[in-house]
Amino acid sequence: MPPSIHPVDLIAALREKSLTPAIVFLTSRRACDEAMEAFDHAHTVLPPVRQAAIAAALERVIAQYPSIAEHPLIPTVQRIGVAAHHAGHLPSWKIAIEELMRQGCLDAVFATTTLAAGVDFPARTVVITQSSIRKARDFMDLTIGEVQQIAGRAGRRGKDYVGFAVVTPSPYIDLEVLTKGFTGNPEAIDSQFTISYPMVLNLLKAHPHEQIQAILAKSFAQFQLNQRANLLEGKLDTLHTQMEPFGPRVCTDWITQWHTFDQARRQKPHRHQIARHESPEVTARFHFMTPGRVVGLNKGRGIVLRQYRSKGQKSPMVTVLRSGGAVTESPAGIVTDVFDRLFECQEQPGYPWCTPESFDELLYQLTELPTRLPLLPILVSKESELIPDAIVQSLGDFPCPTCSSRPACQKDYLVASRLRQEQQRHIKSIQALRASLWHRFQERIDVLQKFGYLSPTSHLTDDGEWARLIRIDHSLLITELIRAEAFAGADPAVLTGVMASIAHDDDRPGAFPRVSTGLSSLLGQVRKLAESLSPYEDPPLLRADIAAVAERWVSDPSLTWIGLCRSTTMAEGDIYRLLARTLEFLSQLHTLRATHPGLADSASRAIALIRRGVLEELP
Structure with missing residues (x-):
């Protein structure tokens, strides 16, 4: 297979065939940036009239979002009519690119697959350059839904009679994956409903405990679980039919009886039984x-x-x-x-x-x-189940040697035993599917009762009343930190750093500013508490280097956005998302004015210090 097409040659070919504007989907942010760098030495430039149109459109966007006025890609975009769009860019820059594309100012946009879903961003042509994308540090094949989302961007309503999806040659493309994506049915929607501690507290605040099981039963998640249980019940009916020839015999449960007898007669004398751990x-x-x-x-x-x-x-x-x-x-x-x-x-x-x-x-x-x-x-029994194959020492305890059904039992045992095991597995699976959500809800109740947020009768305690307001990830860790008064006396910058370390969920390496002594000490306490809570809640990454980025932004009001970006190797879009998510966490603490006024005040001051510059432009 020939090598990948050079970005400059690709755009030239699309222009020649009147296939612009186009969205070129690439594997990573770096690939998008490298594609833009390839145009630095390109000799093809837009006519002055088109350059002026792009400049005018950008001026209108800059008036609303001043942070992009000095964006380094503006000269390239204006000169060649091509841009990049990925998660490493500021939201304001992505909005500018989307607006330029809608107005017909651009010929192409190099983007990652995150652009394929959730954004009204059509083009005449989409160019697919890969059959896999990077997810959690590993490359995985595109799903059918992802391929169809990408292809679905081709064709502008009211402007194009037909849209084009172009697959370019590449040594890293699997045409079977793309063919399956174009022709297959999208993957089924799978509910992402989870039962969190705040959900339990708020449901118990609004409804009696005995009514909640009926509420959960109406969820889409339970609907899907019920569908899977119905399929298993159909298989269970088939197994019952297959078991009919092995019907009632002398023993009520002849399968278990024969299993135990067969083991007893095979058992070596005085053999030590090893306990299972x-x-x-x-x-x-x-x-x-x-x-x-x-x-x-x-x-x-x-x-x-x-x-x-x-x-x-x-x-x-x-x-x-x-x-x-x-x-x-x-x-x-x-x-x-x-x-x-x-x-x-x-x-x-x-x-x-x-x-x-x-x-x-x-x-x-x-x-x-x-x-x-x-x-x-899978429902886990709280009590250890009895091992079913305990050996009876005396063969005289069994009726099998003289039983008239012995030949039939010996002949049918293997088939009947396998069928019954399948029945038991299906029965357990059905029970788990039907009771899964309620079982998880009860598990959360047990934890909340253990930590004192709920009474033994499942009523909210005083701590439960304010804890229900913390409706974010790692809520148990945050509420336990508040109860332990870990934030007592913490200034807004240190509080921001801790919340940023809890909110951040990416382990991508990089260079970051140095963390302060106060923040480092408090993070040590947070790690110990998070580790102790790990049986009840997955601990966050708690990266000190990430916390230092947020701390520095709040502790130095004179620091500019460009200065902050230069202090770290994080992409500015990632920095923006970190601070925006930290704002979300701080706003939750701000709601505790009635019960924790000091903490709420510190969170309020941190929010005011974060929301400046770039973070003031978007809600």
Whole structure:
């Protein structure tokens, strides 16, 4: 395959074929910036009339957003009629580019895929230069929905009779991914509804405890869970039909009876029974790690080929098919997620534990899995379940040796046992799906009662009354910091730094200003508390270097935006989002005027100091 087309040549070709204005989608911010740099030495410039039109349009935007008056890309945009648009830019600059595009001033915009959704930004042509994008430091194939969102930008209503989606050659493009994206159906919408501590407090403030289960049952999340449960109930009906030939016999539960008898007669005399020491979470998950089950691992995903217990310690083990065809034997504890996706797996007694045809099919299915899969809700028992295979020492305790049904039981046991295990798994899955939201709600109640935000009767305590106003991420950590008076005496700059470190969720490396002694000391206390709360709430990153950026902006009112940007390698769009999100967190503290006036006052002063310059231009 030939190398990627040079940006200058690409735009020239689009202009020649009358395919402008165009949006050129690239893999990263850096690729967009490098594409713009490629025009620094280009000889093709716009006619003076078009340059004047761009200058006039920019003047109108600058009057509303003065922060972009000295933007370094203005001369290039005005000279060649091409711009870049990505998350590293200020919102005001992106608004300016969008306005220039709407007015027909630009021939092309180099953008990341974040432009594909959520912005009214059409063009005559879209150019797709990649089949994967960077997500959380890894490159992942574009989903069907993402490909269709990108292609959907082609064609301007009222201006174009047809839109064009152009795929450029590249050594890093997979045409199968794009073909599937253009022709396939978008991935199903998956509810992102989560039950947070503030939600629990506010629901209990507004409704009696006994009414909330009915409220949760009306949510879209529960609707989706019910749909998945209905599918399993259909499979359960089929299993009941398959179990009918193995109907009632002499024993009420002949399958369990035969299982115990068979183990007893095989048991070696005086064999030491090894106690199992595994967490309730692993025990609950292990029940569902059957052949064909899709599971999440520390790195990537896989499909279970076999589940068993090790010979020595009786530890739960799984054999997993991973991407690339690798088959690994690992403790069941490596499984981080159990997905609600099960493929047909034709088992066999030896490696790789399934037939060659089934192996090839599972490997293909693994590569075709969508980016997002629904998790299988698994209810974890608070009490240890009894091990069902306890061995009875005396064979005389069993009626099996003289029972008339013994030949039939011995013949049918393997098939009937497998069918019943499938029944039990489906029953447990259905129960988990039907009760998942309510179970998570109850878990949150238990935590809030433990920390004193709720009474034993699930009524809000005095602390619960003000804690319900903190409706942001890491709310439990923030409310516990307030109760511990960690912010007592903290000036606005230090408070801002701590809130910024809690709000920030990106671990991208870079160079940052030095953190002050006071902020460093307070962050140490915050880390200790966050670690102690980790069983109840995922801790934030709490990066001191990020906190120093926000602290410096508040502590030095004379510092300009350009000066702040020069003190760090963060892109100015990232700095803007950091401060904007920090403002959101501080505004939550500002609502506590009635119960914590000192903290609310400090938050109010911090908000006033943050909202200057660039941060005054947008709401």
